[in-house]
Amino acid sequence: MAPAAFSQAAPWPSKPINYLVAFPAGGTTDILARVVSQKLGAALGTTLVIENKGGAGGSVGSEIAARAPADGYNLLGGTISSHAINVSLYPKLGYDPIKSFTPVYLYGTNPVVLVVAANSPYKTLKDLLTAAKANPGKLSGASAGNGTSQHLAQELLAFKGDVKFTHVPYKGSAPAIQDVMSGQVDFMFDTTVVAGAHIQSGKLRALAVTSAKRLSDALTDVPTVAESGWPGTAGFEVVSWQALFAPAGTPKPIVDKLHAEILKIIQTPEMQERIKGLGMQPSTLTPEQVQAFQKAEIEKWAQVIKAANIKLD
Numbered sequence: 001m002a003p004a005a006f007s008q009a010a011p012w013p014s015k016p017i018n019y020l021v022a023f024p025a026g027g028t029t030d031i032l033a034r035v036v037s038q039k040l041g042a043a044l045g046t047t048l049v050i051e052n053k054g055g056a057g058g059s060v061g062s063e064i065a066a067r068a069p070a071d072g073y074n075l076l077g078g079t080i081s082s083h084a085i086n087v088s089l090y091p092k093l094g095y096d097p098i099k100s101f102t103p104v105y106l107y108g109t110n111p112v113v114l115v116v117a118a119n120s121p122y123k124t125l126k127d128l129l130t131a132a133k134a135n136p137g138k139l140s141g142a143s144a145g146n147g148t149s150q151h152l153a154q155e156l157l158a159f160k161g162d163v164k165f166t167h168v169p170y171k172g173s174a175p176a177i178q179d180v181m182s183g184q185v186d187f188m189f190d191t192t193v194v195a196g197a198h199i200q201s202g203k204l205r206a207l208a209v210t211s212a213k214r215l216s217d218a219l220t221d222v223p224t225v226a227e228s229g230w231p232g233t234a235g236f237e238v239v240s241w242q243a244l245f246a247p248a249g250t251p252k253p254i255v256d257k258l259h260a261e262i263l264k265i266i267q268t269p270e271m272q273e274r275i276k277g278l279g280m281q282p283s284t285l286t287p288e289q290v291q292a293f294q295k296a297e298i299e300k301w302a303q304v305i306k307a308a309n310i311k312l313d
Contacts, residue, residue: 022059032107057082074250092137106242110241112189115190129230141186142170225294
């Protein structure tokens with residue numbers, strides 16, 4: 001019992017911390033992990049080791065993290081997909097997004113913008129919805145793949161607006177948005193990071209942003225979906241998001257310490273600029289507030305997925 005007692009009394013952290021990223025290297029989740037880990041490690045006096053385990057919209061890595069020891073030495077970079085959408089998409093998910101994890105920090109949210117080609121006949125969101133209402137299923141909407149936030153934003157608009165679109169999934173945002181610009185597909189929802197440059201270049205026209213309020217950047221003139229005045233769209237909001245989780249049962253003092261140190265890091269001018277450069281709006285929610293936000297997201301997307309009858313293996 002002596003070694004065990006000594007181990008429990010050992011100060012935290014006394015060894016490297018594993019930071020598992022549930023997505024491939026190079027994406028936003030991975031970039032955040034590497035930038036934050038370097039500074040967090042210095043603040044805690046240890047090293048954070050990044051490991052990428054992508055697959056199934058973040059489900060593969062999340063399942064691994066859910067089974068890791070809840071000792072303060074295991075963290076997970078998750079997103080709206082892995083911790084809000086997948087639970088309703090995959091019939092055999094190997095973890096519970098709420099029960100299997102403790103939220104540590106919500107890095108930020110990323111608004112989504114609805115775009116059409118620059119020469120599209122649709123000048124406003126109301127124009128697009130009017131055409132969709134008159135011609136059910138005729139208008140096509142691209143996405144980065146089945147079950148992605150782009151896909152579900154489209155389904156939520158169809159559900160709320162009582163219209164029908166034809167979904168056209170692609171293997172990623174790049175080919176999808178190219179076909180929107182060429183007019184092969186009528187419209188697409190995508191993050192401001194991906195669509196912003198094409199809007200500024202004049203190749204795409206932005207019809208609406210999916211945030212609750214207009215964005216205070218280059219898209220300040222683009223109305224929200226709710227501003228369209230279309231029946232059912234009041235309160236419409238879709239944001240992608242990035243968060244840090246720990247396995248359920250991780251001691252609260254450790255979670256609180258991690259949250260406090262990351263908050264200090266995120267609030268520095270350097271990190272504020274970096275996060276905004278990723279198209280994100282930084283967050284200051286507490287771990288308890290993050291969980292409440294997460295539960296609301298799960299409920300919202302469960303309703304959309306059920307209404308659209310979307311299922312993935």
